[in-house]
Amino acid sequence: MVIGTRLCMTSAALLIGAVLVLGQEPQTQPKQTAQRARTTAPPTKNQPSEGERKFQINCGRCHKPPEQLSPRIAGSVIRHMHVRAMLSQEDAREILEYLTP
Amino acid sequence: MSRSLPPPRLRIGIWDLARAMLLLAIAWTGPQALAQDTPVISGAVGFIDHTNGGTTSLQPVIAPVLVVPIGSRFLVESRADLREVIVQDGVGSYEGQFYPTLQYLQLDYLVSSKLTITAGRFLTPFQTYNERLTPIWIRNFPDTPLIFPIGTRTAGSSDGGMVRGDLVSKPGWQLNYAAFFSANSSVEQFQAGRATGFRTGVFLPSKRLEVGVSYERFLQGQNSNSAGTYLWWEPWRLPLQVRSEYAHGPEGQGYWIEALYRLSQVGGPDSWIGRLQPGFRMQQFSRTSGSPSDFLPAHDTYQPDFGLNYFFPYEIRLSASYSRRFTTPVDANIWNVALTYQFLFPALPGGRQW
Numbered sequence: 001m002v003i004g005t006r007l008c009m010t011s012a013a014l015l016i017g018a019v020l021v022l023g024q025e026p027q028t029q030p031k032q033t034a035q036r037a038r039t040t041a042p043p044t045k046n047q048p049s050e051g052e053r054k055f056q057i058n059c060g061r062c063h064k065p066p067e068q069l070s071p072r073i074a075g076s077v078i079r080h081m082h083v084r085a086m087l088s089q090e091d092a093r094e095i096l097e098y099l100t101p
Numbered sequence: 102m103s104r105s106l107p108p109p110r111l112r113i114g115i116w117d118l119a120r121a122m123l124l125l126a127i128a129w130t131g132p133q134a135l136a137q138d139t140p141v142i143s144g145a146v147g148f149i150d151h152t153n154g155g156t157t158s159l160q161p162v163i164a165p166v167l168v169v170p171i172g173s174r175f176l177v178e179s180r181a182d183l184r185e186v187i188v189q190d191g192v193g194s195y196e197g198q199f200y201p202t203l204q205y206l207q208l209d210y211l212v213s214s215k216l217t218i219t220a221g222r223f224l225t226p227f228q229t230y231n232e233r234l235t236p237i238w239i240r241n242f243p244d245t246p247l248i249f250p251i252g253t254r255t256a257g258s259s260d261g262g263m264v265r266g267d268l269v270s271k272p273g274w275q276l277n278y279a280a281f282f283s284a285n286s287s288v289e290q291f292q293a294g295r296a297t298g299f300r301t302g303v304f305l306p307s308k309r310l311e312v313g314v315s316y317e318r319f320l321q322g323q324n325s326n327s328a329g330t331y332l333w334w335e336p337w338r339l340p341l342q343v344r345s346e347y348a349h350g351p352e353g354q355g356y357w358i359e360a361l362y363r364l365s366q367v368g369g370p371d372s373w374i375g376r377l378q379p380g381f382r383m384q385q386f387s388r389t390s391g392s393p394s395d396f397l398p399a400h401d402t403y404q405p406d407f408g409l410n411y412f413f414p415y416e417i418r419l420s421a422s423y424s425r426r427f428t429t430p431v432d433a434n435i436w437n438v439a440l441t442y443q444f445l446f447p448a449l450p451g452g453r454q455w
Contacts (some may be wrong), residue, residue, distance in 0.1 A: 057306045061335050061342075062233050066445055067416060072308045073447050075137030079176050079211070080168045086277045088214040097282070099139075 051098025054091045065099060074100045130261065132376050140448035141168040144180070145238035147441035152350040154433035159187040159195075164237055167448065176209040178238075203290045204235075204258055214270065219263040222291055226279035226300045226331050227252035228317045241361050241378075242408050242422050243437035247386040248355040250396040251348040252298070252317045253329035259283030260293040274306045277313075285321060295320040302331070309335045315348075323448070340365045341378075352397050355386030361408070377411070382406040402428040402437075418444040 047054070055065060059081060069077065078096045079085055087095070142165060145445050147168035149160040164186040169177040182204055187197040207221035224232045234240045249257075265279035278301040285453040297320065302313025311333040319325045329348035337340065345358035361380030368375050408422040417440070424435040 032240045071138045073141045076168050076170050083209050088270050
């Protein structure tokens with residue numbers, strides 16, 4: 001395990017440095033309540049919506065969004081991911097709005 | 102041969118029971134379902150060409166997932182892995198064997214975002230690979246890591262109860278958990294060991310960084326312990342995935358760490374080069390006690406894996422990997438090519454108002 005120990009220590013040092021440099025969250029819409037979000041202007045092309053941001057945080061770490069999602073099954077898919085990805089109610093609602101605009 | 106092959110026998114009675122339960126659930130949920138809560142069938146079909154040390158197997162696979170919401174707080178989920186493993190014998194002819202596996206069939210009660218209660222057969226929540234990365238359409242490398250069997254005995258699934266959720270959910274950090282108890286079962290398709298354990302992790306959304314630990318107490322035989330830790334990191338500024346796990350069990354200890362970079366910053370995610378995702382995984386296992394039936398390498402092993410994924414439109418993915426396994430008595434080359442198509446559609450016919 002000598003090789004493994006060295007590799008782990010080196011990787012850990014590199015990761016810590018990289019997290020500090022690359023881990024900063026990109027500029028997004030200011031965080032806002034759900035009620036405010038519905039009354040403000042939609043995000044621009046370069047600004048991910050709150051739902052997209054929540055998708056990237058929760059779901060996008062394992063898979064990309066589906067290319068097509070029928071509104072008939074969107075609620076079932078979100079409930080499935082509520083269990084799998086431990087989504088909060090608010091995150092689930094915002095992701096649902098993002099996937100079925 | 103893949104190390105994660107399921108047991109080879111199928112008991113029709115069990116499948117009939119499972120099917121009846123799911124059909125009953127679908128029938129029950131019908132009149133109460135909301136417009137967006139139609140039951141779902143998803144999953145993937147795939148074809149895997151696996152060569153290990155000169156022995157090639159061809160594996161057509163279908164891995165269906167069924168999701169049936171019941172009312173506003175219940176959910177029935179199930180996933181199976183149905184594959185034919187076709188191996189060339191010594192005289193050049195091919196022989197196939199069918200391996201059906203019921204990976205989970207569970208009933209969830211969604212109390213709140215902090216608590217979901219699960220009963221039935223579920224994926225053992227030890228580390229992250231088993232719960233998050235085993236689907237053939239999600240995993241980055243076609244082969245499971247060397248240390249995957251640590252903590253997930255006996256079949257990667259457990260029969261019993263589980264609680265899980267986000268214990269703390271603040272803008273800056275989240276604390277998630279899963280704890281379970283499993284009964285011993287030797288029923289075919291429901292095989293599980295008597296065990297208990299938990300996984301918990303801290304996730305920093307602003308960094309997309311998660312670290313966590315796992316523990317499992319195996320309550321059969323000599324009551325052994327397994328423990329592990331993991332780290333996931335997907336930086337915001339790069340299409341990079343870094344994942345790693347370390348696990349220690351009575352059989353030995355080991356780790357894997359993988360990094361994959363999608364070239365979507367070159368020409369965009371839909372350009373031909375932007376659909377490429379090269380990756381590298383390093384893994385090592387050190388054995389401390391021998392048991393030929395524990396699905397872990399028989400001797401100390403380390404293995405670099407080189408992978409390349411290509412994401413076609415329409416949810417089609419082509420994955421290829423080459424690995425060099427350094428072990429006793431002989432080293433080996435491992436090649437994999439996998440083509441998968443992910444599907445997702447309503448489980449009930451269209452035109453019906455739900």
